[in-house]
Amino acid sequence: MSKGVKQLKFSKYLGLRILTWALTIWIGVTFIFFVPRMFPSDPVENMIGRIQSRSGQMDPVEMEALRKTLRVQFGLEGSLMEQYLSFLKKGLLQFDFGPSLMSFPTPVGDIIKTYLPYTLGLMLVTTVMAWLIGNFIGLQAGFRKHRLSSKILEAVAICIYPVPYFIVALILQIVFAFILNWFPLQSTIVTMGGFGMFIRSLIRASILPAISLLLLGTGWWIISMKSLSGTVAEEDFVLYARYRGLPETRIGRSYVLRNSIITQVTALAMSLGGVFSGSIMTEIIFGYPGVGTLIQKAILQSDYNMILGCITISIVAISTATLIVDLIYPLIDPRIRYS
């Protein structure tokens, strides 16, 4: 195949993939724009309800006046289509989602900017660490499956993986925070007492959530890698390498790992795309700040703008991660060509 034909095929493939990427994002955000507005809830009534529930009865004249003021302030005037077009223009193209209704008038973008670094810091580190550790142990368990250490590691992974996340998290919290008092029960991050104090409090607050995510995340990678490498280890080319007398480490690294890791790279990319939505369980149990609880609160308080902001970022992240994986796949797997 000539170079020109190859380039043409690649350009066509790239164009189609980018079109799919854009279409996926548009369908996703359109869906998430309309669905919350179909809920039988109303942010203005929620705000009035909150005021009433804490301060008793409200004067009827006062309630009506407040209702009108809030509708104007929250930008809920105008037709649904007008609001949608405004969102497409501002939200999707400029990432300006307007003010948060629950933290009015703070812009949604500012709030996400505050919480996203914590989510990304915790989730990226634990996802990558779990991937590295899990794949390393999984490779040992699959490639050298008759060793005792492999069997033990595999057994541990099989035991931990099915345990529901909140049980693992609660056990960690009860043992290390409640009984031993080594860590705080709820994450308290001190951001106003100097950089040293911030880092200390951040590390202290992150250890238990990170361990809980690592424990379960690693289990999955061990099991999947063990299965993949076990299959690859039985392939003819591995047997051939053994007959050639190649050292076991080289067979493991160059033959088994390279062939097994391809699927894992795809899965890693998908997991990395997913970190933008945070881990709601971790955030609730350990009180760790993050985007997960932000989305939960936004749903409960009908904060349409916040829901749109968080989910749009998540949709864009996952779609982009998928796009990148599709584009780099041929680089890591020579059997795949753009076609």
Add this chain to the structure above:
Amino acid sequence: MKRRVSAFLVLPLLLLLVFTAANVYAVTEVGTPRRETLIVETQTPTDVPGQFNSYMQGTQMGFGIHQLMSAMMWEMDTVKGEQFGEVAAGFPESNEDFTEHIVRIREGIRWSDGEELNADDVVFTFNMIMDNPGIGASAYYNTVFESVEKVDDYTVRIKTRESFPRLALRFGVTIWGNDLRIVPEHIYSKVDDVTTFKDSNPVVAGPYTVHSYDPLGKWVLYERREDWQYSTVGVVTGKMPQAKYVLFKYVGDDTTRQMAMVNNEVDILCEVTPEMVEVMTAMNPNIACWYKDFPYATSDDPCSKGIAFQMAKEPFDNPDFRWGIALAMNFDEISLNIFDGVGRASALPILTATSAMQELYYIPLLPWLEEFELDLGDGTTFKPFDPDYAYRMAEILRAQGYDVPTEHDELIDMFGIGCWKYAPDVAEKLFIKAGLEKRTDGWYFKGEPFTINMTYLADTEAQAGRGLIAAYDQLVKFGFNCNLASESSATWDSNAATGNFEIAGYWPTGGITRDLYSQISGWDADLIVPLGERGSGQGSRWRNEEATRIIHELAKVSPDSDESYELGMEFMKVAIKDLPFIGFHSGVKFVPTNSTYWTNYPSAENPYNGPWWWWSCFKYITTEITPVQ
């Protein structure tokens, strides 16, 4: 051998020393000495960290802002149920038709930057609210006030557009707080837009200022003013708040809250369930509630819980049907199902049986209640009030091993003056009178099988939720076909306004003042809008001309007059006959405190205030809570 014995003796002593030292020199997560820091829980994290301007939308006042910093015109003595002047020196002096009011300002209060608080600040605050449509209360203030002007440095003249006899009641604290909080004129007058000014470093008149806060919204650390003598609390009481620091923090879910309390990481929790109290008190003897032992909780929260009807729908609009529901339920069983029998019965519609209201309305109404009869539609009548509930519940609880008093007054204080009788046979007659039909396969209405849809708010407000579930059990036991559903707060509030419910655990109750106007004004039938629309009256849509007439009359009379009280009594009789709401108990609150670091919290033994940490009156409690020596 000797060395070993010595080691065995020395080691525990060393450990004890280390533990004691750690306890004495313990610091909080935010770096303050634990012994100088009172740690108070907030129910939710704040969505707007660093925002302390109460006139900016969304400011979470309960995060210590109105408890420690805000300046109110009139505050509340929650024990007596009486207001007193905080920024105001006494009550308004009004003209005869209540359209002009002279308010005197208390002298001696200073802002935390040393400036005097005077009439300029009060006048500026009123006008700021009226001049800024972005402030939630602006439109309302403009409907009420014609002008607010300074007479001299410590006197303000307020003119209202119409007769307004309830100036202090509406613009001062009656229960939780109030939306009128005086701001420093010398700060706010220089701000371009007060509705977007976060006021992250506030100048305040309360006894505490902001030391630091969490940009993620989980805590705010307050520090006592060095010149606390000139704060509102200092000038009103002359007493110093004992804690140098007060840390308001979000503690987490129920499991974490319990663990934090047991580990002495928090001194005051907001509200828990009785099951949580039992677990915590068993694990840490320093934890207690209003009562040290059973019944633990205070019954003086002003929002009674029970069941609300949607009276724009049939047959819920029929008083006979509603009375049938009341008599079809066994209140003893409901009470045991909610909080194991704890709580003061608050059977009357709308009005909560707090201690003060029980004395003011419930007990005086008792003779009338005992004689009150229902017409059953078959030529017979029935007296529905049951005054023996307190004795009966005491007996049930004694049989369970609880130490329950025997004195009449104590029993009435603990369990209330009575409840509605359990009379399923009478209920059946009333349902038939209301147009229902009992067939072999269940109840029918207008020829169709009859089903009641019952809803409650999920996750929060255990008392209301458990009450509704208990009512569901009772009505199913009676023979009704019922559906039970929980709703998230997102749909709950919306359904309340649009009337999208049949029987629900809403609590359209509240108030502890003798004058009932603010508690009942929403029941004005003129405010009713069709189902599906959002109105300004109660979502229950109770249409009663007599009640509406009384509300209109009450609006015109002085809240302190005898006429106000008589009209309140008259309203209650109308409401009881029509039963727009069935009350179960007054607000029962289990609010635990931890006496490891701090003591002398308000309690049944020392009721100098109510245990309302989330109300603005908390600043007056801070002067009484003392450090453990």
